[in-house]
Amino acid sequence: VALCVELGDEISVETNTRVRALEYLIQQKGLAGVVETVPTFRSLLVYYDPGQVGYDALCAALAGLVEQADTAVLPPARLVELPCCYDPEMGLDLAAAAERLHMTTDELVRLHSGAEYLVYFVGFTPGLPYMAGVPERIQLPRLTTPRVKVPPGSAGLGGKQFCIYSVESPGGYWLLGRTPVRLYDPEAAEPTLLRAGDRVRMRPIDRAEYDVIAARVAERTYAPVIA
Amino acid sequence: VIRILDPGAQSTVQDLGRSGHLREGIPPSGPVDARAFVIANRLVGNCDDCAGLECTVLGPRFGVERVCAIAVTGAEVPVTVNHAAAPQWATLVLKPGDTVRIGAARQGVRVYVAFSGGIDVPRVLGSRATYLRGRLGGLEGRALRRGDTLRLAPHVGPRRPRRLAGAEIPPLESEPEIRVVLGPQADRFTRAGLDAFLSSPYVMLPQSDRMGARLTGATVTHTKGHDIISDGIALGSIQVPGDGQPIVMLVDRQSTGGYTKVATVGSFDIGRIGQVKPGQRLRFRAVAVAEAHRLRREFEQSLAQAAGGGVSR
Numbered sequence: 014v015a016l017c018v019e020l021g022d023e024i025s026v027e028t029n030t031r032v033r034a035l036e037y038l039i040q041q042k043g044l045a046g047v048v049e050t051v052p053t054f055r056s057l058l059v060y061y062d063p064g065q066v067g068y069d070a071l072c073a074a075l076a077g078l079v080e081q082a083d084t085a086v087l088p089p090a091r092l093v094e095l096p097c098c099y100d101p102e103m104g105l106d107l108a109a110a111a112e113r114l115h116m117t118t119d120e121l122v123r124l125h126s127g128a129e130y131l132v133y134f135v136g137f138t139p140g141l142p143y144m145a146g147v148p149e150r151i152q153l154p155r156l157t158t159p160r161v162k163v164p165p166g167s168a169g170l171g172g173k174q175f176c177i178y179s180v181e182s183p184g185g186y187w188l189l190g191r192t193p194v195r196l197y198d199p200e201a202a203e204p205t206l207l208r209a210g211d212r213v214r215m216r217p218i219d220r221a222e223y224d225v226i227a228a229r230v231a232e233r234t235y236a237p238v239i240a
Numbered sequence: 241v242i243r244i245l246d247p248g249a250q251s252t253v254q255d256l257g258r259s260g261h262l263r264e265g266i267p268p269s270g271p272v273d274a275r276a277f278v279i280a281n282r283l284v285g286n287c288d289d290c291a292g293l294e295c296t297v298l299g300p301r302f303g304v305e306r307v308c309a310i311a312v313t314g315a316e317v318p319v320t321v322n323h324a325a326a327p328q329w330a331t332l333v334l335k336p337g338d339t340v341r342i343g344a345a346r347q348g349v350r351v352y353v354a355f356s357g358g359i360d361v362p363r364v365l366g367s368r369a370t371y372l373r374g375r376l377g378g379l380e381g382r383a384l385r386r387g388d389t390l391r392l393a394p395h396v397g398p399r400r401p402r403r404l405a406g407a408e409i410p411p412l413e414s415e416p417e418i419r420v421v422l423g424p425q426a427d428r429f430t431r432a433g434l435d436a437f438l439s440s441p442y443v444m445l446p447q448s449d450r451m452g453a454r455l456t457g458a459t460v461t462h463t464k465g466h467d468i469i470s471d472g473i474a475l476g477s478i479q480v481p482g483d484g485q486p487i488v489m490l491v492d493r494q495s496t497g498g499y500t501k502v503a504t505v506g507s508f509d510i511g512r513i514g515q516v517k518p519g520q521r522l523r524f525r526a527v528a529v530a531e532a533h534r535l536r537r538e539f540e541q542s543l544a545q546a547a548g549g550g551v552s553r
Contacts, residue, residue, distance in 0.1 A: 136472075143470075
């Protein structure tokens with residue numbers, strides 16, 4: 014049993030911050046009857062147990078928290094640094110994207126890896142982050158024909174959003190590179206790496222370093238830098 | 241120990257599912273027809289959340305290597321123990337060397353098999369349920385294969401074998417009426433589209449799985465496009481993509497999605513949808529939120545009493 018709290022109808026950091034603030038307030042107050050919550054760009058899905066809280070009572074409690082969401086202070090965000098190989102065999106669309114943007118691939122890599130991204134939310138497939146913060150100069154409409162299979166770890170650009178595919182899946186984003194870090198590992202104690210609200214930076218690495226890190230990831234001796 | 245001689249079409253280890261991980265993109269999993277699953281556990285003296293099997297359409301064949309009790313519920317299937325017919329919705333007491341065969345469903349889709357003690361696989365994120373697409377939980381995150389062995393947890397103590405009376409067995413209907421609460425994007429559909437959704441039958445498609453029940457029937461017409469900015473997807477959310485054909489999201493659903501949602505199936509009717517065979521029809525009926533909550537309470541009360549009541553964990 015769930016209800017959806019809509020805090021806007023746009024993709025923006027402001028709206029998403031209110032969504033995450035509402036989720037944080039629900040956790041802080043330990044709102045009775047709430048079982049779990051799912052944040053997205055602009056809404057919070059609230060799963061609840063109607064045996065513990067009625068629909069009307071929950072709506073009233075949530076309305077009160079929505080008012081506080083504008084001024085709530087969220088805990089400091091984690092900064093996660095992910096190594097990313099921008100070689101052509103990993104960044105399948107890097108050259109085409111650079112051409113479309115009238116810049117060199119080096120410049121595209123510099124702009125992409127120079128930015129700091131905000132995880133709006135994690136979802137669709139396990140551990141997949143939808144992120145804000147794509148510099149205006151490198152924004153591109155999505156691919157006209159989505160790929161049937163995108164390898165996990167692929168760093169993709171689509172419009173104002175940046176995502177990293179967590180499992181092999183279809184996808185319509187421009188693939189600029191690939192991280193050897195697993196965003197979803199079903200055998201790990203914590204299978205997913207990123208959380209809504211995390212900050213993310215991509216650190217360019219060459220193919221040799223990619224292979225070294227990938228081997229350590231496979232041995233489970235690699236941990237990304239989290240500040 | 242249970243030895244899998246033939247896994248059937250798709251058999252997975254399930255308990256009542258994991259909660260709290262949808263915000264990381266990990267769905268609850270668990271049985272689609274939770275009532276049939278819980279009754280099976282009760283018939284062998286287990287707690288409601290003990291791990292058992294969910295088998296789709298064609299059941300497994302397995303051998304038992306210790307004294308145990310099993311119960312087979314859900315879809316209507318032929319069950320044999322050492323080639324002799326055995327009843328469903330009943331406690332079956334087995335001895336080492338017995339072989340059980342669960343055949344093809346005559347009615348319904350999902351069969352549940354509970355074993356006394358429950359299947360002992362490690363808990364992952366608090367649950368033994370299998371999430372196939374995420375290769376998580378259950379037996380190595382996958383469906384059963386020939387040659388697999390399943391350990392059973394020690395059993396607390398035998399209970400009197402029982403067999404449910406006909407009236408206690410949830411019926412498998414030929415054209416179930418599924419109750420829904422309209423929204424959250426019902427306003428994104430035309431009046432004619434909503435009328436069609438609530439008045440015409442829909443046919444279950446064979447592509448349906450634990451992620452979603454795909455239906456075909458009258459087009460649920462959108463007013464202005466089928467995309468929204470992604471929201472979380474609740475159990476029973478009915479997404480309508482551009483083709484106007486509804487998809488009911490089930491236990492292995494993606495956590496978020498960007499299609500308009502015309503309505504949500506009440507949690508009490510999820511199991512009934514899960515037993516509708518490909519090619520079979522169903523209908524939707526709208527109820528108000530208060531009515532849906534009343535139906536849920538009724539469902540929970542009847543479940544609390546089913547098969548002589550539950551055993552606390």
